[in-house]
Amino acid sequence: MQRKLTTLSRIFQTGAINCIRNISLAVAAMAVMVVTLTIVLFSVITNAAFTNTIAQITDKISVSAYLKDSTTDAQANELVAELKKQSAVNKVTYLNKGQALQAYVKQNERNQTLITAAAQAGNPIPATIQIYPKNLNQINEIKNTLSKLENAKLQTADSPSYNGDRKQAIDTITHATNVLRKIGIISIIVFAIICALIIFNTIQMAIFNRRDEITIMRLLGAKTSYIRGPFVVESAIYGLLSAIISIVIVNSAFLASNSALQASSLGLLDIAYANEYFNTHYLQLLLMQIVLGILIGTVSSVIATRRYLKFKIR
Amino acid sequence: MILLDRVTKTYGKSSVPSLDRVSIHVEPKEFVIVIGQSGAGKTTLLRLLTREERPTSGKIIIGGIDYDKLKDKDIPLLRRKIGVVFQDFKLLPNKNVFENVAFALEIVGISNREIKHTVPKVLEIVNLKGKEKRMPRELSGGERQRVAIARAIVRQPRILIADEPTGNLDPKHAWDVIKVLEKINRFGTTVLLTTHNEEIVNKLKRRVITVHGGKVVSDRANASYKD
Numbered sequence: 001m002q003r004k005l006t007t008l009s010r011i012f013q014t015g016a017i018n019c020i021r022n023i024s025l026a027v028a029a030m031a032v033m034v035v036t037l038t039i040v041l042f043s044v045i046t047n048a049a050f051t052n053t054i055a056q057i058t059d060k061i062s063v064s065a066y067l068k069d070s071t072t073d074a075q076a077n078e079l080v081a082e083l084k085k086q087s088a089v090n091k092v093t094y095l096n097k098g099q100a101l102q103a104y105v106k107q108n109e110r111n112q113t114l115i116t117a118a119a120q121a122g123n124p125i126p127a128t129i130q131i132y133p134k135n136l137n138q139i140n141e142i143k144n145t146l147s148k149l150e151n152a153k154l155q156t157a158d159s160p161s162y163n164g165d166r167k168q169a170i171d172t173i174t175h176a177t178n179v180l181r182k183i184g185i186i187s188i189i190v191f192a193i194i195c196a197l198i199i200f201n202t203i204q205m206a207i208f209n210r211r212d213e214i215t216i217m218r219l220l221g222a223k224t225s226y227i228r229g230p231f232v233v234e235s236a237i238y239g240l241l242s243a244i245i246s247i248v249i250v251n252s253a254f255l256a257s258n259s260a261l262q263a264s265s266l267g268l269l270d271i272a273y274a275n276e277y278f279n280t281h282y283l284q285l286l287l288m289q290i291v292l293g294i295l296i297g298t299v300s301s302v303i304a305t306r307r308y309l310k311f312k313i314r
Numbered sequence: 315m316i317l318l319d320r321v322t323k324t325y326g327k328s329s330v331p332s333l334d335r336v337s338i339h340v341e342p343k344e345f346v347i348v349i350g351q352s353g354a355g356k357t358t359l360l361r362l363l364t365r366e367e368r369p370t371s372g373k374i375i376i377g378g379i380d381y382d383k384l385k386d387k388d389i390p391l392l393r394r395k396i397g398v399v400f401q402d403f404k405l406l407p408n409k410n411v412f413e414n415v416a417f418a419l420e421i422v423g424i425s426n427r428e429i430k431h432t433v434p435k436v437l438e439i440v441n442l443k444g445k446e447k448r449m450p451r452e453l454s455g456g457e458r459q460r461v462a463i464a465r466a467i468v469r470q471p472r473i474l475i476a477d478e479p480t481g482n483l484d485p486k487h488a489w490d491v492i493k494v495l496e497k498i499n500r501f502g503t504t505v506l507l508t509t510h511n512e513e514i515v516n517k518l519k520r521r522v523i524t525v526h527g528g529k530v531v532s533d534r535a536n537a538s539y540k541d
Contacts, residue, residue, distance in 0.1 A: 003423040010420055021408045216404045219364065220465070221393030222421040 007226065015233025025206045026238060032202045033242035033297070034249070036195035037289055041250050043191050044285070047184030049274040054177040058136050061170055065146050066126040069097070076127060083131055086145055088138030093130045100125040136174035192292070200300040203235050207304045214308040228305045235301035239293030246293075247286050254278055315473060315504045316340035316363070321372030323358050323528075331370070332358040334528040340506065342472070345499045347515055348508045350525035356508040359525065360477050363506070364398055365389050377472055394422055397466030397503070399476040403458045405450040405465075411437070412446035415464045422469065432468060440464045440494050456487030463491060467498050474498060476507045480514060488514065 019026050067076055076094055083092045095103055101123045108114045118124060131142050207214075217227045254275045278285065316338065323333040333355045340346050350356050361367045362374060365381065374381040377395055384392060405414050415436060416429045424432075437443055440460040450458055459479055466474055476495060480488035492514055499505045509515065515522060515538060522537040523530055 002425075006425060007420075007423055018408060210408075213406055213408065216406055217417075217421075218390075219366070219393060219398065219400075219404065220418055220421065221390045222417075223390050226421055 011226065011229030012233050014230035015237065018230055018234045019237050022206070022210075022234075025209065026234075029199075029202045029206050029235075029238050030242050030245070033195075033199050033238055033293060034245045036191070036198050037242055037246040037293055038249050040188065040191045040195055040292065041246055041285060041289060043184070043188045044288070045250070045274050045278055047188060048277045048281075049270050050180045050184050052273045052277070053270055054136075054181065057173055057177065058133065061136065061139075061173075062130045062132045063139060063142050063146070065129045065131065067129065069126065071127065076129065080129060083129065083142070083145060086142065088133055088135070088141040089131055090134040091132040095128045095130070097123055097125065097127045100128045103128075136170065136177060139170065139174075195292075196296050196300070199239075199296045200303065203238075203297065203300040204304040207231060207301065207308070211308045214305065218309070224309050227309060228302065231301045231305050232298050235297035236294045237297075239295070239297030240290055243286070243289035243293035247282075247289055250278065315342040315344070315377060316506065317373070317375040318359075318362075319373040319375075321362065321369045321374060323355075323362060323367065324370045330528075332528050333362070333369075335372070336525075336528070336530050338523060338530065338533070340504060342504055343499070343502050345496070345505045345518070345520045346507070346523060347518065347520055348506065348523045348525060349510055349515060350508075351510065354525045355528040356525055357477060358528075360398075360475055360506075360508060363475055364396065365392055390421075394469065395471060395473070397469065397471035397474040399459070399462050399466045399474070399479045401478040401481045403450070403462045405458055405461055407450055409450075410446065411442060411448050411450075411453070411461050414450070414461055415468050418465045418468050433464075436464045436468045439467075439497065441490065454487075455482045456484070456490060459483060459487070459491055460494065463494050467503070470501075471503060473504045473506070476505065478508050478510070480509060480511055485513070492518070 065079075067079075073096065076096070080092050080094045083089055101118065104118060104125045105115050131146075133139050133142055214227055257271060257275070317340075318336055318338045320335045320337055321333055322331050322335055324331040336355075336359065348356050348359065358367065362369055363376060365384065369381075376392075379392055379395075406417060409417060412433055415433045419429050419432065434443070434446070437446060440463050442457065442460055442464065445453070445457065448457075450461070453461065459482070463476075463479065466476075474495070479491050479495070483491065488511065495505055495507060496518075519536050519538065521533070521535045524532040
């Protein structure tokens, strides 16, 4: 046991010393790792910002069902309860005629003519049920529930608000958000794969330069794990340091963008939210980068050393 | 201690074997010199003993280990029992003198305390005291070869194989190295030395095995180069 611990501590110690003694290789390997890990980090944050933008849009879109004046509160509440049971529904609010008028007045408080017209007509605003979907794709499900015969009976001749031009706009947004979400996920996967391949090749190059060292260790009777161990530790240290550097770079980029960019968003990319996301998820992102860096470094060095560790006895 | 029985080694599809039915028997504590011109098969012989290569036919037994029964995973264990001094030193470039010698002990799990105690003693034997912190690139050829010897003997192997250890050295340094090998032999280690340095062979007056064209052409005790 004592011997195993001694061997383990030697492997770690040698790996750390090799990092310093092979500083030029370490810098080359780490430069590549930093660039790729930074790209991965940016794509994770960008994806989070897009998801947030989509969520905000989704939050603002609701389907309004207008109820006939003859509908009782009990019938309305029954319909609300039924809607709440739907898996597609996030939130349902019911406004009776009075509340609907108040909301209308509040919405149009700058347009006195409309308010006066509404008052003179003796509250023409129907009681309204506003249904917020969990996901924009699920609006049709909500619409189907509303169009069921017994539910349709309660509603005015005006179909739910999700119709016509608005329907087209919502469909366009739904489509755009779906595409963005897919692009976000695919880009993270693609960048992670590219990152792994580049780092793997860099570490393989570094180990190729030291293949004679491996051969000598073999000739002296060192076991595979004792030869490979320090290389794995060394690569894991590259991964760890690169992860920390990439976080520092992204942090600096956000600090710089705060002062340099006046706009809080670039198109659909909400910079302010991205910044906030980075700050609130700092530790998780750091951990993710460290795990990714160490994992890729470790796996790459294990694979790269394998070919030089085989016994090639002719 | 070392037994080669009708060992033949042929590379690829070549019809001329590098070693042809070579039989050698070396007793424990013997000091044996293998001589022969370049290409005679000396290095092939040593590479077979360190299991860098496998014989095409024949049997090899070293220190009781039958190579026919040796599995790849057990090769490190075999190499730990044999000390090898290579002609091109084969020092680890990223380790200093002390670390290069200590490495041979580290891989067998010797404690740090014991390493700190043993390595300086061995460095003293090879006259490298005070050069512990030097990197291999900062040493002369003779010094590097002595580091290689220190590394080979630090585990006190029962067998030491030295492949032309004086090949790259001037006469003075060459003799320093040979003296170290003699000293080790006196301590009880079997030494197998290959060389084509006539002067060394003549002065040592040990058992000399002559290899020519892959065959053992003579095997004489207390011999000189031209016997």
